Amino acid sequence: MLDPVALHQTRFNVPGVLPDGRGVLLGKQGALLFPSVDALVGFFRIFGEEASLDEILPKLRIEEVRGQAGARQFLVLFHAASSYLTDRASRIAVLLGGLGYTGSGKHFVRYRDARSPLGYDARALSSDLGDFLLYDERFTLALSRVREVPFAQLVLRLSPRALPGHRDPELDRGRLWLLAREGLARPLLSYLWRNHVAAFAGTLEPTAGGAAFVGRPRWLLVRVDSLPDRILQLATDLPGVEVYQQVGERALVQVGWRHPIRLEACASIFEADRLYVFSGTRDAAEVFDQPALVPVQGLVERGFQLDERAPPVAQSRAALEQISVPLRLSPSEVGAKVTAVLVPWARVAWLRKLVYAAPQRLLSSAKVMALTEGLLVVAEDGLAAVPIGQPFWRAAPGVLLPVGHRIEPAVSEAVLSEHLGASASRLVLFPLPVGRAPVGIDATSMVPLGRTALEAIEVPTESASRLLGVADRVEPVLVQHGKPGLFPLWGFRSDEGE
Amino acid sequence: MAAHTEGFVADVLVPLATGGTLTVHDPIDADDVDELIEHRAALAGIAELAEARRRIAARFLYTAETPALDADSIRIGVAIHNLCWLLVQKKHDIGVVARIAAYSARVATLEPPVDEEALCARHALVDGMRTLTRHDVHVRFWAGEQTFLGEQPPHRLLRWQTVRRVHEDRTETKLFDEALGVPALRAIVASLLAASPLTGLLFPRPEPPLELQRSARWLATPAIARVVADTWLARGLPAIEADVVEPLIALYNVERAKDEAAIATSFHSHLHLLDVLARPPRDVEGHLQILRGYTKGMTRTVTDGFGLYAAADRVGLGRPADLGLDAALERNVSAYADACAELVGNRRVLELVGLVSRGAGEHVRVA
Numbered sequence: 001m002l003d004p005v006a007l008h009q010t011r012f013n014v015p016g017v018l019p020d021g022r023g024v025l026l027g028k029q030g031a032l033l034f035p036s037v038d039a040l041v042g043f044f045r046i047f048g049e050e051a052s053l054d055e056i057l058p059k060l061r062i063e064e065v066r067g068q069a070g071a072r073q074f075l076v077l078f079h080a081a082s083s084y085l086t087d088r089a090s091r092i093a094v095l096l097g098g099l100g101y102t103g104s105g106k107h108f109v110r111y112r113d114a115r116s117p118l119g120y121d122a123r124a125l126s127s128d129l130g131d132f133l134l135y136d137e138r139f140t141l142a143l144s145r146v147r148e149v150p151f152a153q154l155v156l157r158l159s160p161r162a163l164p165g166h167r168d169p170e171l172d173r174g175r176l177w178l179l180a181r182e183g184l185a186r187p188l189l190s191y192l193w194r195n196h197v198a199a200f201a202g203t204l205e206p207t208a209g210g211a212a213f214v215g216r217p218r219w220l221l222v223r224v225d226s227l228p229d230r231i232l233q234l235a236t237d238l239p240g241v242e243v244y245q246q247v248g249e250r251a252l253v254q255v256g257w258r259h260p261i262r263l264e265a266c267a268s269i270f271e272a273d274r275l276y277v278f279s280g281t282r283d284a285a286e287v288f289d290q291p292a293l294v295p296v297q298g299l300v301e302r303g304f305q306l307d308e309r310a311p312p313v314a315q316s317r318a319a320l321e322q323i324s325v326p327l328r329l330s331p332s333e334v335g336a337k338v339t340a341v342l343v344p345w346a347r348v349a350w351l352r353k354l355v356y357a358a359p360q361r362l363l364s365s366a367k368v369m370a371l372t373e374g375l376l377v378v379a380e381d382g383l384a385a386v387p388i389g390q391p392f393w394r395a396a397p398g399v400l401l402p403v404g405h406r407i408e409p410a411v412s413e414a415v416l417s418e419h420l421g422a423s424a425s426r427l428v429l430f431p432l433p434v435g436r437a438p439v440g441i442d443a444t445s446m447v448p449l450g451r452t453a454l455e456a457i458e459v460p461t462e463s464a465s466r467l468l469g470v471a472d473r474v475e476p477v478l479v480q481h482g483k484p485g486l487f488p489l490w491g492f493r494s495d496e497g498e
Numbered sequence: 499m500a501a502h503t504e505g506f507v508a509d510v511l512v513p514l515a516t517g518g519t520l521t522v523h524d525p526i527d528a529d530d531v532d533e534l535i536e537h538r539a540a541l542a543g544i545a546e547l548a549e550a551r552r553r554i555a556a557r558f559l560y561t562a563e564t565p566a567l568d569a570d571s572i573r574i575g576v577a578i579h580n581l582c583w584l585l586v587q588k589k590h591d592i593g594v595v596a597r598i599a600a601y602s603a604r605v606a607t608l609e610p611p612v613d614e615e616a617l618c619a620r621h622a623l624v625d626g627m628r629t630l631t632r633h634d635v636h637v638r639f640w641a642g643e644q645t646f647l648g649e650q651p652p653h654r655l656l657r658w659q660t661v662r663r664v665h666e667d668r669t670e671t672k673l674f675d676e677a678l679g680v681p682a683l684r685a686i687v688a689s690l691l692a693a694s695p696l697t698g699l700l701f702p703r704p705e706p707p708l709e710l711q712r713s714a715r716w717l718a719t720p721a722i723a724r725v726v727a728d729t730w731l732a733r734g735l736p737a738i739e740a741d742v743v744e745p746l747i748a749l750y751n752v753e754r755a756k757d758e759a760a761i762a763t764s765f766h767s768h769l770h771l772l773d774v775l776a777r778p779p780r781d782v783e784g785h786l787q788i789l790r791g792y793t794k795g796m797t798r799t800v801t802d803g804f805g806l807y808a809a810a811d812r813v814g815l816g817r818p819a820d821l822g823l824d825a826a827l828e829r830n831v832s833a834y835a836d837a838c839a840e841l842v843g844n845r846r847v848l849e850l851v852g853l854v855s856r857g858a859g860e861h862v863r864v865a
Contacts, residue, residue: 475517476629479582479673481648482509485502488524489594494601495528 002109002137003123004116012121014135016104020083024112025119027103029059030080032093033073033134033141039096040074041158041260046092048265055085057268060151065132065143075132075143086111101134109135152269156287160257160280168245168255175246176232176255178222179204179277184240185220186300192222193300195231199224201299202291204275221275221291242279250290254280325409327419329434332406334393337382340400342431343389344374350388351375355449358385363450369441373431376441377449390432398422398443400429503530507567508543511575514626515550522582522648525598531576531605535569554625555618558696558725565619570608574623574693577606581686582630585673586647590682599682606689610712614719617696624694627687628701630673638665647671678705696722700729702741710749714758717765727769735773736792739803742766746806750857760815760861763806763854767816770807770838771831779830785837793841802850805842809850811835813862 005012005025012018017027034040040062047053059079066072076093080086080102090100090111101108102119112119122135130142180188182203192199204219227235235243236255244252247263250270257280263270270276277286343351355363366379377386378400392400396413399422407416407430420438422428427441502523513520526534534541548564555562565571580602587595611617635646637655640663644655656664677683688706691698695713699722702708716722730738746766749759777788793801810816816835822828839847855862 476631477513477517477626478519479522479630479632479648480519481522481583481586482502485524488502489598492525492527492594492598493529494597494604 001123001140002120002135005112005118005121007118009118009121013125014103014107014109014122015125016107017102017109017119017121019118022083023118024083025102025109025121026080026083026086027108028080029102029104029108030078030086030089030111031101031103031108031132031134032076032078032089032098033101033143034076034093034096034098035071035073037074039093039098040076041154042096043076043089043092043098044154044261044266046095047089048262050088050092051265053262053266054268055081056089057151057266062149062151062154063132064146064149066146067141067143068128068130072146073143074149083112099134099136106131107133107135110137151266155259155261155263155266155269156276156285158260159283160253160259160278162280163256163258168258171245171255173226173232176224176227177244177246177252178220178224178235179242179244179252179279180220180222181240182218182220184238188220188222188241189296189300192224192231193296195228197224197227197231197296199296200293201296202293204288204291219288221293222296223293242281244277250274251276251278253278256280328408329401329405329430330408331404331434333404334406337393338384338386338391338403339380339382339394340376340378340392340429341383341386341389342371342374342376342392342429343386347388348375351377351386354386354388358449360450364448366449367443367446368449368452369446371439371441376429376446378427378443378446392429396420396422398424398427400427402430402432405430405432405434500530500533502526503534505542506534506572506575506579507541507547510579511567511571511623512543512547512550514575514578514623515547515554517626517629520579520582520626520630522579525580525583526576527598528601528605531572534572534576538567538569538572541567551619551622554622555615558618558721559614562615562618565615565622570616570620570693571623573605573608574620574690577602577686577690578623578627578630580605581627581677581683581690582632582648582673584683584686585632585676590680596682599686603682603685603689606686606693608693610695614716614721617694617716617722620694621696621700624690624697625700627690628674628697632671632673634669634671636667636669638667639663699726702730702738702745704741707748708741708745710745710762711752711755711758714749714755714762714765718761723765723768727765727772730769731772735769735803736796736800738769739800740797743799743803743806747802747853750853752857756857756859756861759854759857759859763810763815763858766803767807767810770804770834771817774831774834779826780833782833782836782840785834786840789837789841801842802846804838805846805850806854808835808838808842808847809854811838812847812851813854813858815854815858815861 005019007023009019012025014027017025020026032043034043044053047056056078059077061077063075063077064072065075078089086100086102093100094113100111102111103109107122107125109122110120120135120137122140126133126135126140126142128140128142131145132141132143134141134143178188185201185203189199189201199222201220201222204221232243232255235241243255245255247253247259248267248270250267250272251259251263252275253259253263257278259278273290275288275290277288278284279286361381362379362383362385365381366377366383368378369376374389377383377389380394383391391403393403395401395407396416398417399407399413399420401407411419417423420428421440425443427443429439429441430436431439503526505521506526509521509523512518538544544567547567552562552564555565580598584590584595584599584602589595590599608620611620632648634648635651637644637646637651639655644651651666656666658664674687677687684706691706692709692712695709695716698706698708699713699716717726730742746762749755749762752759774785780788789804793804807816812835817828817831821831842850
């Protein structure tokens with residue numbers, strides 16, 4: 001009945017099929033024949049686990065068909081966008097006892113398998129009557145259409161299945177919803193509010209339709225961001241309250257239950273402004289308008305009175321009395337870290353000797369400036385290595401106080417610096433004895449101690465090649481002739497053996 | 499010791515090593531040479547000469563020792579000194595002057611250097627020969643004219659310039675080129691270059707041609723080869739091909755020089771690889787574009803240089819064995835070899851393959 005397709009074969013008996021880029025025979029459509037509803041649902045379940053059903057949904061058709069023997073079967077037709085997609089669908093169908101075909105219109109030929117990797121072609125077209133003709137290796141099936149089963153109907157009419165065990169391994173605590181009867185709304189919200197559960201609530205109205213006098217219960221819907229275990233357990237066991245998990249963007253499935261088809265994989269069948277609720281305990285699938293959710297806090301707090309408090313009393317602004325006291329130095333046990341030293345000119349010779357012993361860090365960080373009283377040496381890192389002169393410590397940024405003294409009143413460093421106009425570029429020094437006026441010093445004119453420590457020395461410049469001991473360039477050799485001797489050629493011996 | 503050889507080191511050898519003024523005295527004969535060799539330890543200027551030669555050798559060998567003044571150095575100095583003396587003589591092929599020329603060529607005929615240090619020590623002296631320059635003065639006056647070669651004219655000849663209508667022409671003569679023009683003196687230059695293979699290697703010229711049979715073995719020494727490659731590439735690959743390809747092809751036709759031919763071919767390929775690596779990687783067309791720019795307006799010899807690389811690459815002398823460790827590098831070099839082959843044409847490459855195979859003998863590996 002079928003011939004294996006050869007590589008580079010161009011002519012085929014089945015209409016509407018062509019080899020794709022890999023050489024696999026492919027029609028416009030893929031067809032999967034399932035013997036039962038279980039196999040049909042199982043196919044969508046497994047396909048949804050592996051990939052998104054949205055790949056095949058746009059042109060998906062599910063036909064209930066009947067063969068010549070009268071058995072009811074299901075034929076799934078989808079757009080065969082590529083042989084990779086058809087490979088996956090055919091593999092899953094075979095796994096569930098179905099068969100995979102490819103073709104277009106009414107003629108479908110068996111899709112490729114391990115025995116013929118490039119597919120099959122029918123030896124001759126069948127003239128049997130039927131809406132679909134499926135060519136297989138040993139038979140040709142003529143199928144008649146009974147009715148079309150919309151996929152959305154398949155999804156909405158399938159009942160959720162209870163999960164075995166107590167815990168759902170896929171339960172996402174961050175996407176839980178509570179559905180409560182209208183009468184339980186206030187106690188439930190108050191309970192959540194008292195237990196500091198962040199939640200948003202709204203009411204659900206069933207969509208219009210049906211008889212006018214049929215009772216349509218209203219529901220309270222609560223979205224909770226993170227539900228503690230004890231409240232989850234309580235809500236699960238509480239009659240009138242159901243706990244749901246959000247699946248995809250617009251579907252809720254009751255916790256402890258699972259829809260036979262993976263709903264995340266077929267998001268396109270759900271309308272945008274609707275909420276689809278699949279209840280397991282009530283065995284119902286309900287469609288609601290998308291609710292408007294508000295924070296629970298706004299729905300719980302109540303009992304406000306218009307005259308809870310007396311009217312506010314206006315306070316007038318009073319005049320501020322000026323409080324100002326002069327700064328003064330007072331002896332105190334402060335100033336552990338010496339930041340600056342004022343060396344009297346008489347002791348500068350000692351400082352010169354100290355420079356030889358000073359570490360490199362001190363020479364690079366310390367700065368000096370000549371004042372009337374002596375040489376001021378400042379180092380932010382500390383000057384403990386200089387044991388001569390009057391030591392100062394840093395009371396505030398740019399403010400230098402003699403070690404053993406502090407400023408009164410004890411204002412903050414920022415206030416003190418601002419009051420004295422001290423900054424990184426202007427130092428303010430309080431010299432001893434106590435009571436002398438502070439001295440302002442332009443810090444930008446200070447020079448690093450390391451730069452002033454060395455006397456001038458003359459260093460001869462050597463070219464690089466000389467330092468390495470390599471001849472730098474070839475000087476030309478100028479030949480000049482000296483005075484010839486008397487009879488220069490007399491007795492010239494040209495042979496060394498003569 | 500004769501009066502004209504007392505200052506031999508300071509007057510001749512030191513200027514050759516350091517540059518400056520070389521003073522020529524009377525020709526030095528075999529007796530003088532024996533005497534110089536015998537008393538060489540007592541000659542003035544030995545320390546200065548040794549330091550100057552060490553500095554030149556240090557360009558090649560970082561740990562060069564200070565060379566001692568040996569008999570070979572004295573012979574080289576004598577040959578250059580006599581060459582300068584001979585250059586002011588009018589006739590070189592008769593009488594005692596011819597004998598002096600023959601002796602000078604003979605005295606510079608030395609055994610090959612024993613090691614790199616001896617090679618560099620000889621080069622330190624012979625290299626000065628390339629820059630030998632002489633200032634000549636031609637004086638014309640109302641009663642006649644007179645030429646002074648390497649001498650200053652006497653002051654009396656230049657006096658009263660206006661009255662005596664004195665006219666003075668000063669010219670600079672390159673003695674190396676002048677010596678090559680006289681057959682008797684050319685033999686001295688050839689002997690000196692043969693005694694110092696490194697000098698010829700560093701500065702190949704069309705005339706006298708590079709003598710690769712004697713000097714190729716030094717290209718297998720990394721320290722020497724490194725400086726030679728640097729000097730050659732500083733001149734540019736096309737310029738150097740013009741002076742190297744003919745000696746290389748001549749070497750292939752020499753019997754019993756297969757080792758030297760293989761070394762010289764490998765070094766020639768090494769130059770090409772260095773030149774290729776100095777540019778970003780290209781495909782065959784990109785390399786070909788550069789090669790056409792190189793050889794535009796050049797002689798066939800230069801083009802043959804690139805063909806020689808393609809031929810060497812086909813017989814296994816074109817690239818080191820471990821080049822394949824870097825696939826991208828190997829692709830770039832293969833593209834370059836293909837571009838070289840396309841530049842000269844496959845027929846010429848096959849001819850050159852035969853030439854290289856005959857010259858390098860058992861060193862050839864045909865894939």
